[in-house]
Amino acid sequence: MYRDKWMCVIKNNDVAQYISNVLNSCNADLDKSVAYVQEHCTEEEFIAYRRLIGKIMGEVVIEGLMPLYKQHPEIDPDN
Numbered sequence: 001m002y003r004d005k006w007m008c009v010i011k012n013n014d015v016a017q018y019i020s021n022v023l024n025s026c027n028a029d030l031d032k033s034v035a036y037v038q039e040h041c042t043e044e045e046f047i048a049y050r051r052l053i054g055k056i057m058g059e060v061v062i063e064g065l066m067p068l069y070k071q072h073p074e075i076d077p078d079n
Contacts, residue, residue: 016072
């Protein structure tokens with residue numbers, strides 16, 4: 001399941017919501033950076049960067065947000 005279970009120890013809903021906001025904001029900024037690279041770099045650079053950022057964004061979701069939302073389903077924006 002999750003390699004790191006540190007998020008599952010967050011008990012406070014306000015703290016969980018704050019972490020959710022920060023992690024979602026990070027992913028939004030990373031996504032914006034991909035669009036920027038696409039506009040300003042070569043296709044080869046763009047593809048490599050997009051692959052790297054996709055992995056990072058995936059880790060944020062799988063290792064950060066999923067365990068947090070499992071413990072605090074009321075803050076999951078998909079609920």
